[in-house]
Amino acid sequence: MSFIELKNIYKKYPGADKNSVTDVSLNIEEKEFIAFVGPSGCGKSTTLRMIAGFEDITSGEIYIDGQKMNETAPKDRGIAMVFQNYALYPHMTVEKNISYGLKNMKVPSDEIKKKVDWAIKVLGLEEYRRRKPKNLSGGQRQRVALGRAIVKDTKLFLMDEPLSNLDAKLRVSMRNEISKLHRQIGSTTIYVTHDQVEAMTMADRIVIMKDGVVQQVGKPMDLYEHPANKFVAGFIGSPQMNFYDVTVNGNIVTFEDGSRITLPDSVTSKLGGRQGELILGIRGEDIKLDAQNIDLFKADKQSAVVENAEVMGNENNLYFTFGGASSVARVSKYEVSGIGDKIEFVFNPMRIHFFDKQTEICYI
Numbered sequence: 001m002s003f004i005e006l007k008n009i010y011k012k013y014p015g016a017d018k019n020s021v022t023d024v025s026l027n028i029e030e031k032e033f034i035a036f037v038g039p040s041g042c043g044k045s046t047t048l049r050m051i052a053g054f055e056d057i058t059s060g061e062i063y064i065d066g067q068k069m070n071e072t073a074p075k076d077r078g079i080a081m082v083f084q085n086y087a088l089y090p091h092m093t094v095e096k097n098i099s100y101g102l103k104n105m106k107v108p109s110d111e112i113k114k115k116v117d118w119a120i121k122v123l124g125l126e127e128y129r130r131r132k133p134k135n136l137s138g139g140q141r142q143r144v145a146l147g148r149a150i151v152k153d154t155k156l157f158l159m160d161e162p163l164s165n166l167d168a169k170l171r172v173s174m175r176n177e178i179s180k181l182h183r184q185i186g187s188t189t190i191y192v193t194h195d196q197v198e199a200m201t202m203a204d205r206i207v208i209m210k211d212g213v214v215q216q217v218g219k220p221m222d223l224y225e226h227p228a229n230k231f232v233a234g235f236i237g238s239p240q241m242n243f244y245d246v247t248v249n250g251n252i253v254t255f256e257d258g259s260r261i262t263l264p265d266s267v268t269s270k271l272g273g274r275q276g277e278l279i280l281g282i283r284g285e286d287i288k289l290d291a292q293n294i295d296l297f298k299a300d301k302q303s304a305v306v307e308n309a310e311v312m313g314n315e316n317n318l319y320f321t322f323g324g325a326s327s328v329a330r331v332s333k334y335e336v337s338g339i340g341d342k343i344e345f346v347f348n349p350m351r352i353h354f355f356d357k358q359t360e361i362c363y364i
């Protein structure tokens, strides 16, 4: 049996006209770091809160460590949770907020002090330790909430957007700290985020949700390379994958503006005879501007005019219209192009995806 098992979980809030979570089944192994990711309102927090016991389950079963938990109170589920809205004790200082749970659990005071000092240091809260929550910024409060969870010796951490209020730099460093922490203490962790970069960089496996329904579960690179459908393909990866309405006829792909490319036989055969109207997807890094690649796929050389250029330092995102759709290519800093420049490029045909136009299922 897996450490956590969700079996056909549904949630319909009282008075709501539709489910917030529909038929979620999931097995999580001990020590895994799982990220729930998806757009706002897709049911991430609701699912997490049902695992924690703060929200009733409309139907389905939840097992933690082999025990059915449907009716078990949150405090008896062996979890530490970081809430999306922090929920700190307003009358307590930072260090009291962090130590409170341990005091309740009757942990010896020298051990509490050690753990609280460690958490405060890891979280960079030294200068705020005697302040109360109302005198802290959102990001500082969020770190206190994180501190309160990480000092607990628990087998299961549930974190709901624990870094959402931090500035970009702090978010990256906290992301590393949480990953390090997870490797050190090895507690199973479920981490909710709407940020696909956090999910990709931190998780062993990602659960991607839309409208209360799990779209795909897999290792970060599996989702990136083999998305189950157009939603997953578009959600994972930045900038977003380029999508085009195309017509496939044998090896020939025709775009809305009449542009054409020829697929190698190996790609056409993977399509398994699917023809006609499809959606073609290609990531920005697979649109190639360099001479070597253009030479390789000479016959399919395309051109466009750069409409916008994002210079990131290490690489550039070039925006242009092609095939009747706005497109973006990710190019190296050595292939600088400015707004108004004409670019020539090829699609790496081995990296093209095709989706069904109606179901949006990914064929390759």
Ligand SMILES: Nc1ncnc2c1ncn2[C@@H]1O[C@H](COP(=O)(O)OP(=O)(O)OP(=O)(O)O)[C@@H](O)[C@H]1O
Pocket: 013, 014, 016, 020, 038, 039, 040, 041, 042, 043, 044, 045, 046, 047, 084, 194
């Ligand atoms: N207490 C509630 N009563 C009724 N509907 C609710 C309640 N809480 C959440 N919902 C609805 O359930 C759906 C899922 O909400 P949930 O909070 O789980 O989303 P989320 O994925 O965590 O989103 P976010 O990224 O914005 O935090 C939403 O449509 C939301 O409006």
Ligand SMILES: [Mg+2]
Pocket: 044, 045, 046, 084, 160
């Ligand atoms: Mg939420």
